[in-house]
Amino acid sequence: MQLDAKIPAGPLTDKWDRHRFELKLVNPANKRKFEIIVVGTGLAGASASASLAELGYHVKTFCIQDSPRRAHSIAAQGGINAAKNYTNEGDSIWRLFYDTVKGGDFRAREANVYRLAQLSNLIIDHCVAQGIPFARDYGGLLANRSFGGAQVARTFYARGQTGQQLLLGAYSALMRQVGAGGITLFPRRELLDLVLVNGQARGIVVRNLISGEMERHAADAVVISTGGYGNIYYLSTNAEASNVGAIFRAYKRGAMFANPCFTQIHPTCIPHTGEHQSKLTLMSESLRNDGRVWVPHNPGDIREPQDIPEEDRDYYLEQKYPSFGNLVPRDVASRAAKAQCDNGKGVGLTRCAVYLDFADAIKRDGKDTIAKKYGNLFDMYQLITDDSPYEKPMMIYPASHYTMGGLWVDYNLMSTIPGLFVLGEANFSDHGANRLGASALMQGLADGYFVIPYTIGGYFAGTQLAPVSADDAAFKDASQSATENIAKLMSIKGKRTVDNFARELGQIMWNYCGMSRDDAGLKKALRRIQDLRAEFWENLLVPGTDKDYNKSLEKAGRQADSLEFAELMILDALDRTESCGGHFREESQTEEGEALRDDENFSHVSVWQYAGYGKRPKLHQEPLVFENVELSQRSYK
């Protein structure tokens, strides 16, 4: 099968303008005749719902939480990038584009990334107009700060709660449309299947998480924006409800999955303390602007940090990367921390942590200035660890945070299923093998506010859609099989809880398909996952009933998906024998231990097609063509 990314012709800088002109329009009066389902209400889903309803489409919006305001975009702290060049440092759309392609280790599409950089500026303007309280300078203009992987200050922020403020902005816009009648809202629903009619995405089956009822919804197109799959690692910075379910069910219905092994490990999380732990808390990497990362020079030095004199400290990032220092990209910082801990230089209770020290910054700028920048993060750290970063260095360790892989989409953000659009973290398109800091919020909002409103119109204007109803056989069949699946989970009545399975799968994935991977480990993981999956279907214990609020049952369904999806991640990681971005294959590294790409053989997107339960999925490739940037080995020295 030939994958057509539908990238417009012409020079890079004109592609999006040209494409918008070439996209057919839907007459304003006809828009109200179309119904669109949006699943997920994070930045991408909420902004898409609002923007589509503003245009006159009728939108049905579904979310898993009790309110759309609680989607996990809310937890993004640091900020959102834009190429405004307000700081006069020489930033430009081209530079943001280049940084993003390079940061992604040349595994993203040029055209998509350039569009993202172009749209970045519109996002800031729109969010200011929505009343987002961005940080300001004394003169009242918008403030900027620099962020991991960038040498210009282009990150806009609202204290340490940028994701929260941007999400609440999108949520407000969404609720305004709910009030205006353009959006019907369905909270506490979980997508269990995608329904295709004549090969087109025409609806969904969802489970009402309060009543347990199965519900069928038909529409003219389906937009999935349900985020990533980082929870596969069990301990991650994702929220409890973040899961691969929606995109995995779509994959099983024919939407191809791109680069599933591209996951991002975030370098600045609070280290874990024990078995009971359910999640890891991320500290914004903006902390690396002023914090200095170090470990003791000598392995096994168990003195308290304040008792370790300067000459016994190893500021390993500053040493190794003099020009970027503590601001090297996330994957580089993460692996460097792991290497220190593997060498016995880790600190803290579990010896799995490094210091992030603000003593010099406080001496230089004063405690007040530091508190103004990071006060809420410091408070959060103290709340969790009982230590004050003003007095003692923070301890940090990497954790799974974001997944660059996702459903394959073309330039219109449409998957390989006509009528199924995929936005935000759920798609694969913009971040290549590694995402730069402050770019996730940018992508979610670009997709939702400024891409889908045009491209979905182009789809409607050029597509024949037969009338469908949620009572059609395709819907009833999907609903029936989802019901049977639930009954199966309830009926096992084994001896192991779902959390127990999730923890074991997470450990397998973290050990063998986490920060670094190798052939033998991945193959071992594959066998262990298959065994665990077999045990899951024989020994799972789900309490309660399927007729009311039952968290264990919800999690069991997601875990069943994860146990299948994990295998896809492993297959992809096995197939990609190069290292790139967040995907580090032990076999492919430079003498200095840096990721070594293999452009000759892997300058492509790996796109997997479902072939049936237990069968090896079929691998397709979308070649990546670079006409505007020169592929270089990343170097942050």
Next chain:
Amino acid sequence: MKKLAKTINVTLKVWRQPGPEAKGHFEVIAAKNISVHMSFIEMLDTVNEQLTLDGKDPIAFDNDCREGICGTCGAVVNGHAHGPQKATTLCQLHMRHFSDGDEIVVEPFRARAFKVVKDLVVDRSAFDKIIQAGGYISVNTGGAPDGNAIPISQEIANKAMDAAACIGCGACVAACPSASAMLFVSGKISQLALLPQGKPEAARRALSMVKIMDTCGFGNCSNHRECENACPKELSIVNIARLNREFFKAGFLSDEILPVDPG
């Protein structure tokens, strides 16, 4: 090192209620070998694992981000919304603040406007209805002026941010003797009224949001300041004063007419 894994045993007296119409009761459940590094939510996880293995129904509770920002979790612990620790959501309340042998009373957020769904889970959709009534600035996507077109003083931006920090958890309602949602409503009204972009609709917004707040069944502000004390994001009641100012200004000085009840 001082923080070696220490465990405690506590007794939970927890509210169990199978559904909105069912009668609820307190159940006594032992929570054993609880690490002091656990959050309250992780303690409930641990208890639920045991209940599940014992063939019993686990305690239903909402939670999501587990880092104090999504506003999903919440319960009244020993009489305090989100527990006794200041400026803390339930997921960030750590067991180190409890002692071995403690009895801990756990109840849902109670208010007429928040129906119990099951055990500690409540329905807070009334908050969405209030936002729907006016908690926004009416700008469509596209056409916004440059972000720097209107300078906003740092002071105003900071005040707006203080007001905007609300996570919509509902602790203010649960803590209020009359289950008022004034702190929640005032956060959004303040944020938008402070900013120049929000001024054109300020009058309509204040009237409309307050009206829906009333019809949702929330009580009146009784100046007890319990809301401020319980708020995990420390929203100040200065916002309520601002809400009142906006509301009176709208009532007396503007041409806005109270919107018709959308039902």
